[in-house]
Amino acid sequence: MDQVKALIFDVFGTTVDWRGSMIRHTARFGLPEETADLWRDQYQPQLETVRSGRRPWVNLDVLHRIGLDIVLAELGIDLPDRYRRTLVKAWHALDPWPDVVAGLTHLKESHIIAPCSNGHIAQSVNLAKYAGLPWDAILGAELAHAYKPDPAVYRASADALGLAYDEVCMVAAHNDDLHAARAAGLRTAFVPRPTEDSEPDSDWDIVATTFAELAP
Template structure:
């Protein structure tokens, strides 16, 4: 018996749910900062500071203050501003390399085994604020077995706008109730539920580091709650 009767597609939040963004960004930031003589800067703190600019940058798009702008561009603008605060300058090639750290993130250890178990019975795709090239490069490097890659450009909307969810279902030729969002973030799941999607919470208790205080438990009665992708596969009968 599946936790999702009638669901044909599973779509996944990516940053934090499928991949470990914090350690991946810190890994490449450490190299960059050492090269610029700034080993005094904690690379995980650098990753957190860069990520802190993520939601405000997307909010400018969501609010209509600027046209839809892909995440690679927003990440680069945020990186330039952050480096300005630290007084660091670098060549364009170095900045491009560091900005593409978001393309090189590693999956959580259970992610790919769980996805491989779920794939025979469900269509799998990211439902991410990431852009198509970012998500494609990430999947190619890490071997993430998506059936399609739907970046935010496809929906022309950033979560939690309802269009991010409903347009994804429409692109897949499915009703919202035939699609389930898998995410480690209660807010994302709440927005997906309001848009008519089914929901699955997967706990990622160290996404924000060892002292994480957010999303440490399921905050609503999501259709599925699991400790890992493999545990979710169990609940789906995969």
């Protein structure tokens, strides 16, 4: 890891607690707690419509809105459009895990730090402002017009920083994310989270329990 110059981070689940945050946001509109999980269940199927070519590139706000409409229809809930738009924007305001802000601030002293998220640039910027995430840059899916685990997402992030792929380490609480990053040539670091993968399933370059432990 001595040659690593940048750490790029998965966001939903790894950096921020999407589930607790969205349970809180959906409760404001009287929606049942299960709404957050059902909505998240729509995440990968909607991403796949873009990855497969069935839908041209659209950003995550568009896909979140489609997923929300499906879930509300399944629950038999008729929510006004303005409330649906507000709920989609709630994905721009998610709470960080307790170790994240201090951990990122420390890592920033020695490394470039940036998100490598399926969220688009506007969402990532708004989320950073809300959660106090001290990124050096905003990277990820929108640069590549592709969604993880497409290797183009990881490589576009490294290319944007002018770094070789093995000079960049992907940090995630999802083993599948790290498998894809490794296949794209990046280094890998696993940090478990209570709502995501709890154990590493491979010999990742780093296995840590908090962001603070990623520091050299």
